[in-house]
Amino acid sequence: MxxxxxxxxxxxxxxxxxxxxxxxxxxxxxxxxxxxxxxxxxxxxxxxxxxxxxxxxxxxxxxxxxxxxxxxxxxxxxxxxxxxxxxxxxxxxxxxxxxxxxRIASLTQLSDQLDGCIGCGCLSLDKCALWNTEDAAARKGPGPRYLMGDHSETSGS
The missing domain is CATH 1.10.1660.10 (Multidrug-efflux Transporter Regulator; Chain: A; Domain 2)
Structure with missing residues (x-):
């Protein structure tokens, strides 16, 4: 010992x-x-x-x-x-x-959604035009709203 x-x-x-x-x-x-x-x-x-x-x-x-x-x-x-x-x-x-x-849940969400719309307002992806038409996510507040836990009205998520 x-x-x-x-x-x-x-x-x-x-x-x-x-x-x-x-x-x-x-x-x-x-x-x-x-x-x-x-x-x-x-x-x-x-x-x-x-x-x-x-x-x-x-x-x-x-x-x-x-x-x-x-x-x-x-x-x-x-x-x-x-x-x-x-x-x-x-x-x-x-x-x-x-x-x-x-943090694991946030990283998993980021990994799963990073190639699609994250609700940031850039409208640079074709998919964003469907999920975030006219930057609808901005009504929920600043930042990447979908990665922050908000959901798109049109995505059903």
Whole structure:
């Protein structure tokens, strides 16, 4: 069984070396509320080993397109100064999984409809003349209305 480290607290340099992030990036994550380091008597930041997981989670979530504000919102439910338990991670993962499923649904819709009318108002495709005659989608608001979940009156979808 592996022995726990003698000093469970990490310096910002230790954390940077372990995660592959620049020190400036770690400070940025801290400013966004993803990390909450303790300060030692000299005022230096000290991070828990559990912060490696927080940063790893944030790095992956960013690759999936989540903003730092969204990520901070998800990790806000984790304990600040102790390692999260399985139950802690399960609790926040439920909300994150719902966000991922919503993105999957949006990406699937984009994949399925991108070659047809998306309700953007360009009227450049022959199919748009049928689905979005005279830019009828504009009545529903700005943007690609059909990709945003609105339906064409004539498409029946």
């Amino acid at each position: 592996p022995q726990p480290p003698k000093n469970p607290n990490l310096t910002i340099g230790d954390l940077a070396a372990r995660t592959g992030l620049a020190v400036s990036a770690i400070r940025h994550y801290e400013q966004k509320g993803i990390l909450a380091p303790l300060r030692n008597a000299g005022g230096h930041r000290r991070y828990a080993r559990a912060d490696i997981r927080r940063l790893s989670f944030a790095m992956i979530a960013q690759r999936l397109g989540f903003s730092l504000a969204e990520i901070a919102g998800h990790v806000a439910g984790l304990p600040a100064h102790r390692a999260p338990s399985r139950e802690d991670w399960a609790r926040i993962s439920a909300g994150f999984q719902a966000s991922i499923q919503a």
